[in-house]
Amino acid sequence: MTLRLSTVILPVRPWHEGGRDQWERAERLGFHTAYTYDHLSWRSFRDQTWYGAVPTLTAAAAVTERIRLGTLVTSPNFRHPVTLAKELMSLDDISGGRITLGIGAGGNGFDATALGQEEWSPRERADRFAEFVPLLDRLLTEPAVTHHGTFYSADEARNIPGCVQRPRLPFAVAATGPRGVKLAASHGQAWVTAGDPKHAEGTPEESLAALRVQHGRLEKALAEIGRDSESIEKVLLTGFTPERGAILESVDAFVDFAGRHRELGFTELVIHAPIPDSDFAADEAVFERIATEALAQLEG
Numbered sequence: 001m002t003l004r005l006s007t008v009i010l011p012v013r014p015w016h017e018g019g020r021d022q023w024e025r026a027e028r029l030g031f032h033t034a035y036t037y038d039h040l041s042w043r044s045f046r047d048q049t050w051y052g053a054v055p056t057l058t059a060a061a062a063v064t065e066r067i068r069l070g071t072l073v074t075s076p077n078f079r080h081p082v083t084l085a086k087e088l089m090s091l092d093d094i095s096g097g098r099i100t101l102g103i104g105a106g107g108n109g110f111d112a113t114a115l116g117q118e119e120w121s122p123r124e125r126a127d128r129f130a131e132f133v134p135l136l137d138r139l140l141t142e143p144a145v146t147h148h149g150t151f152y153s154a155d156e157a158r159n160i161p162g163c164v165q166r167p168r169l170p171f172a173v174a175a176t177g178p179r180g181v182k183l184a185a186s187h188g189q190a191w192v193t194a195g196d197p198k199h200a201e202g203t204p205e206e207s208l209a210a211l212r213v214q215h216g217r218l219e220k221a222l223a224e225i226g227r228d229s230e231s232i233e234k235v236l237l238t239g240f241t242p243e244r245g246a247i248l249e250s251v252d253a254f255v256d257f258a259g260r261h262r263e264l265g266f267t268e269l270v271i272h273a274p275i276p277d278s279d280f281a282a283d284e285a286v287f288e289r290i291a292t293e294a295l296a297q298l299e300g
Contacts (some may be wrong), residue, residue, distance in 0.1 A: 006299035035072035053280035061095035075106030097164035104174030185221035190233035
């Protein structure tokens with residue numbers, strides 16, 4: 001099974017003070033995709049520099065040629081399907097068809113209340129996600145869409161000429177629960193997980209066991225709709241697993257981690273670009289060696 005290696009670049013550096021360089025480096029190092037988080041602010045970076053995902057990806061598309069680009073992930077917390085579809089169609093055009101939409105149900109925290117709304121319950125987040133994804137799918141594949149739902153409406157919303165990628169740009173649906181996994185199975189070209197938060201501080205064995213359960217849930221959802229498991233990519237965001245720091249300490253450590261997770265069925269691993277003095281601090285030289293050497297060593 002072929003394994004791809006991607007990276008996520010948090011939008012914390014001004015474009016002309018190292019921001020641009022990170023995206024160009026990601027392409028030069030040969031990563032499959034360079035993602036960024038789509039938040040208004042996030043965790044420990046709340047009172048620090050944090051830029052918008054769509055403008056950042058637009059700029060990245062203009063200075064790269066081959067690498068895929070995307071969000072990891074966008075959520076309904078502060079997005080509406082109609083306006084998001086227009087931005088995505090435009091991004092796909094600017095990039096020449098290199099955009100992947102990572103999308104999830106969202107959570108609590110800064111994004112959940114930034115627009116002045118009450119924080120949604122887990123059930124409401126799931127309900128909104130179940131309406132958001134199919135509507136966004138329609139908006140990106142049909143020339144005109146009218147929809148009057150429980151949470152979202154569209155009145156003859158148009159996205160002409162549509163995406164460069166046909167029938168639309170790919171969705172990478174982040175999900176671990178049964179309802180979200182079913183959305184990934186029915187609408188996703190990829191499924192994304194960051195592992196089980198309950199085991200983020202646990203052992204590698206506990207994390208693997210939890211991921212095995214999640215993967216099995218996806219396989220069941222795919223089987224229920226008669227979809228081939230090989231038709232959907234399985235993506236692991238590695239920065240929240242118990243080994244998150246250790247795997248960037250050496251090429252060998254990463255290769256060991258990658259091999260164990262490839263055996264579970266994952267087809268793409270995503271590592272964070274290093275950020276000094278943060279939870280994502282790592283040696284830049286080791287990070288670059290992992291990017292350029294790890295997959296070959298894994299296959300060797």
